[in-house]
Amino acid sequence: MYDIAIVGAGPAGASAAIFAAKAGKKTVVIDNDKGMTRRAKIWNHYGVKEIDGPDMVDLGKRQARDLGAELIDDTVVNVTRIEGGFLIETEQQRKFEAAHVILATGATVELAEKIGLRVKDGTEPRIKKVIDTDASGKTSVDGIWAAGTAAGVSVHTIITAGDGAKVAINVISLLNGERYVDHDVLKT
DSSP states (O other): OEEEEEEOOSHHHHHHHHHHHHTTOOEEEEEOSOOGGGGOEESOOTTOSOEEHHHHHHHHHHHHHHTTOEEEESOEEEEEEETTEEEEEETTSOEEEEEEEEEOOTTOOHHHHHTTOOEEEOOSTTOOEEEOOOTTSBOSSTTEEEOGGGGTOOSOHHHHHHHHHHHHHHHHHHHHTSOOOOOOOOOO
């Protein structure tokens, strides 16, 4: 069983995966590579002069993989509760078990609605519905979290990436039983 399964590997999902894997959590990311960041040109991301969306997505996936996350190219079609967590089923009939699930599905909430999560009206242009979460990213189902645009934050990549990191830190903290902080220090 994975500690954390993440659905989506755009800025929110990959950022969550980077933090989860770096924290030593057994992490799987399932992504169908259809996110809107693939169509973006980004000029306003702190610390990056400019980057094409496909390069950002590929870099995020590579960082997560290099830190130990397992990446699966597939589409999640269902998430159901099982003893100790959740069963995640994919279009290619693969099955994964995880203690916690983070939905980072971008502009779509179809999976969230299918599995019974509460949704609400979105506030961003062209984002009609979002997953209803509390400030930590918790959804209406204990153990399922949401991050990024799917959770109602601004569609800007820097904001969705930060939200993915925030939600992952909250899940890691819950798993650890204490607040998790990830700060590396330069060697002098």
